[in-house]
Amino acid sequence: MTEETVLAARNVAKSYGQVHALKGVNFDISRGxxxxxxxxxxxxxxxxxxxxSGVIQPTSGEIVLDGQPVSFANxxxxxxxxxxxxxxxxxxxxxxxxxxxxFMGREIKGPTGVNFAEEDRQVRALMAELEEEIDPATPVEExxxxxxxxxxxxxxxxxxxxxxxxxxxxxxxxxxxxEVLFKVIRDLTAKGVSIVYxxxxxxxxxxxTDHAVVLRDGTMxxxxxxxxxxxEWIVRNMVGExxxxxxxxxxxxxxxxxxxxxxxxxxxxGFDLVDQLSLDVRxxxxxxxxxxxxAGRTELLETVAGRLKASGGHVVLEGQEISHLSxxxxxxxxxxxxxxxxxxxxxVQTMTVGQNLSLASIARFTRGLFTSSRDERKLVDDSIRQxxxxxxxxxxxxxxxxxxxxxxxxxxxxxxxxxxxxxLDEPSRGIDIGAKAEVFRLLAEGAKSGLAVIYSTSExxxxxxxxxxxxVMHKGRITAEFDSSVSKxxxxxxxxxxxxx
Amino acid sequence: xxxxxxxTPAKGRQMNIGRLLLEGRAFFALIAxxxxxxxxxxxxxxxxxxxxxxxxxxxYGILSIGMLLVILNGGIDLSVGSILALxxxxxxxxxxxxxxxxxxxxxxxxxxxxxxxxxxVGAAVxxxxxxxxxxxxxxxxxxxxxxxxxxxxxxxxMTNGLTYNxxxxxEALGNTGFNWLGFNRLxxxxxxxxxxxxxAILAGLMLGRSAFGRWLYASGGNERAAELSGVPVKRVKITxxxxxxxLAAVAGLVLASQLTSAGPTAGTTYExxxxxxxxxxxxxxxxxxxNVRGTMLGAFVIGFLSAGLVIIGVSSYWQTVFTGAVIVLxxxxxxxxxxxxxxxx
Numbered sequence: 001m002t003e004e005t006v007l008a009a010r011n012v013a014k015s016y017g018q019v020h021a022l023k024g025v026n027f028d029i030s031r032g033x034x035x036x037x038x039x040x041x042x043x044x045x046x047x048x049x050x051x052x053s054g055v056i057q058p059t060s061g062e063i064v065l066d067g068q069p070v071s072f073a074n075x076x077x078x079x080x081x082x083x084x085x086x087x088x089x090x091x092x093x094x095x096x097x098x099x100x101x102x103f104m105g106r107e108i109k110g111p112t113g114v115n116f117a118e119e120d121r122q123v124r125a126l127m128a129e130l131e132e133e134i135d136p137a138t139p140v141e142e143x144x145x146x147x148x149x150x151x152x153x154x155x156x157x158x159x160x161x162x163x164x165x166x167x168x169x170x171x172x173x174x175x176x177x178x179e180v181l182f183k184v185i186r187d188l189t190a191k192g193v194s195i196v197y198x199x200x201x202x203x204x205x206x207x208x209t210d211h212a213v214v215l216r217d218g219t220m221x222x223x224x225x226x227x228x229x230x231x232e233w234i235v236r237n238m239v240g241e242x243x244x245x246x247x248x249x250x251x252x253x254x255x256x257x258x259x260x261x262x263x264x265x266x267x268x269x270g271f272d273l274v275d276q277l278s279l280d281v282r283x284x285x286x287x288x289x290x291x292x293x294x295a296g297r298t299e300l301l302e303t304v305a306g307r308l309k310a311s312g313g314h315v316v317l318e319g320q321e322i323s324h325l326s327x328x329x330x331x332x333x334x335x336x337x338x339x340x341x342x343x344x345x346x347x348v349q350t351m352t353v354g355q356n357l358s359l360a361s362i363a364r365f366t367r368g369l370f371t372s373s374r375d376e377r378k379l380v381d382d383s384i385r386q387x388x389x390x391x392x393x394x395x396x397x398x399x400x401x402x403x404x405x406x407x408x409x410x411x412x413x414x415x416x417x418x419x420x421x422x423x424l425d426e427p428s429r430g431i432d433i434g435a436k437a438e439v440f441r442l443l444a445e446g447a448k449s450g451l452a453v454i455y456s457t458s459e460x461x462x463x464x465x466x467x468x469x470x471x472v473m474h475k476g477r478i479t480a481e482f483d484s485s486v487s488k489x490x491x492x493x494x495x496x497x498x499x500x501x
Numbered sequence: 502x503x504x505x506x507x508x509t510p511a512k513g514r515q516m517n518i519g520r521l522l523l524e525g526r527a528f529f530a531l532i533a534x535x536x537x538x539x540x541x542x543x544x545x546x547x548x549x550x551x552x553x554x555x556x557x558x559x560x561y562g563i564l565s566i567g568m569l570l571v572i573l574n575g576g577i578d579l580s581v582g583s584i585l586a587l588x589x590x591x592x593x594x595x596x597x598x599x600x601x602x603x604x605x606x607x608x609x610x611x612x613x614x615x616x617x618x619x620x621x622v623g624a625a626v627x628x629x630x631x632x633x634x635x636x637x638x639x640x641x642x643x644x645x646x647x648x649x650x651x652x653x654x655x656x657x658x659m660t661n662g663l664t665y666n667x668x669x670x671x672e673a674l675g676n677t678g679f680n681w682l683g684f685n686r687l688x689x690x691x692x693x694x695x696x697x698x699x700x701a702i703l704a705g706l707m708l709g710r711s712a713f714g715r716w717l718y719a720s721g722g723n724e725r726a727a728e729l730s731g732v733p734v735k736r737v738k739i740t741x742x743x744x745x746x747x748l749a750a751v752a753g754l755v756l757a758s759q760l761t762s763a764g765p766t767a768g769t770t771y772e773x774x775x776x777x778x779x780x781x782x783x784x785x786x787x788x789x790x791x792n793v794r795g796t797m798l799g800a801f802v803i804g805f806l807s808a809g810l811v812i813i814g815v816s817s818y819w820q821t822v823f824t825g826a827v828i829v830l831x832x833x834x835x836x837x838x839x840x841x842x843x844x845x846x
Binding site: 305307326327328330331332337339344345346347348349350351355359360362363366369370371373413417 | 710711712718719723725726728732789
């Protein structure tokens, strides 16, 4: 394999005040190869990518493009030199057509305004190159997510990008769409385009990458070609040696606390997101629901919590039917949900840490007409101690906390309602490994004192931690049920995910 | 007032002078206005003048407290000016006597009944707003814009475009006392100012100390999160629009009483003044941030500024320009305060 380095970072560091996001990283990108960047949240991946794509400037160190040291003034400067970045959240205007999106901001102008015919021709050529049949006049909102990703790639190619940075491109794609994307990536690399790939989905990334780079705490901990590495190598380098998310606690399993019977949830388009699903969870038991994006996990949990309406079936909490109750009534009966997206559904950003913690249990410190600030402070202080939030106190702004601590606030808020059953939708999303372990420890402690716990995840390793039982969901149904001794391969096979080669 | 909580994140102990000026801007603006006009006119700085100005501020102030609740919820209420007029006209009509054709009698309800019924009318119109917005998901701007026209139209229809001039009632009919609201004083303080103060304190207590206040801040800050935490977000929404409508009716009664007449064109553009007061008071139009203290300061800034301009003899056209400039300045400072303070988690 002849390797030619097109873009390299030399000793690049970036500090924000006292915080060192990157501490002298060396990093090479070879022509026509896929280089994958592994690392936990906060390891510095996005900072490095932003530096390489010119969005921010490094504090020290240099960037070498084709052997020449360069510095990018801004993202447009980097794009003009052939470096494009595709962000995790697609930056397309859904109301505009594919053609208008691709040429947004640099329309081809003719004597009578925009030359749509020429733009059209170029888009068709690009789409033919990517072997994707998308009509240039289609509005982007009518495309599937995978196709929208292709449009983003086409936009990057239309400016003759030689280096394409992709930040979590598969996080919202279905398995078949991932296949298409990977085919496109292989075609691109065959044409000499270099790809930098960031993904949390380790198994998936391993199937496409040529090189692996692992970042931890702003330093590069490992670098190796694909042939020399496996999943375990990545995990070990990502998190260090002590990688332990705990084991199932020895809790006494009591009566059935939550019983879901033949629950169905309809999609506006017609088919069922959750399809006649039944599940019993006993007090003191921890159940993990594993499934890919779109398996119906979130819909299941939100329906049980009362957010979505079921089209059929029952939810029974400790022997009592609760399907007809409101969210507030279900919380009062002891059923709590920690939602998936804590920024959107979990936290009130305009309120303090304390007000967020006490939000779901206001009744507990209301005396007559007014709230008692003394009782509230006690509740807040107890919660902060119980879920170990690192904060200067209940009056701190919620935005001052790190992702992991924000997640603990959301969990603490629901635990303060003294639930009998707690459901957590992807509780580990976007938090680092330390916080992840603490969250799982909290859940295990809850189970020991008789709490029934259900959590969902899309990372296999998290199933094999504290859960007594692992449920695999696929297309709204339970496709398999395992105990904690199962292997990762079996779980992944049951979820409809092809096992990494 | 300790009852009002500021939703501003605490910024550590060392509060620098710039931050202090920024956060107390409405207060300093009010002080500046009072100082400048006192220097320019000897008539400005007197207890008598302050009380007269305050009784004018009362109308806007009452409206802006209702508007604050709506804005904290992340909405807007454009219909308060029209509800004010409609309430005045309804009260006026009742003072003239309600003719029951089927029975062949004319009823003259006592003043307390007029007041109660008028408040109910205001709350009912507000409830229409609330139901449109919370249940039928009509955007607040559009829903209240529609209700603004309808309420104004109904007020015009009821009077045929004319004004009720005689609201004094008569001894013989037992319905005197309507002008008490607008003209009387308790311990030298106009009743309208006392009404404003009472409403402000009640609203402050509600926002700062009651569960409902916490629900309101939470659902305005992040409705989805509030809903998942068990906050009855629909009920909160309908309630704030009802309260806003009811406060508009209170303002309508006070205005009708001050003028001893009730016309269908009263209160035009008052909703904009109320929004301005809330914004100058530091509330965020996106919801979740703001308090009664700020809104009251905002109402007094607008009221004392325009009254001062009248006293020193500036043309009323210039008043409009000044008010506009103050609003723009306030919004600029709001984005400075919330823009720099916010950090993405």
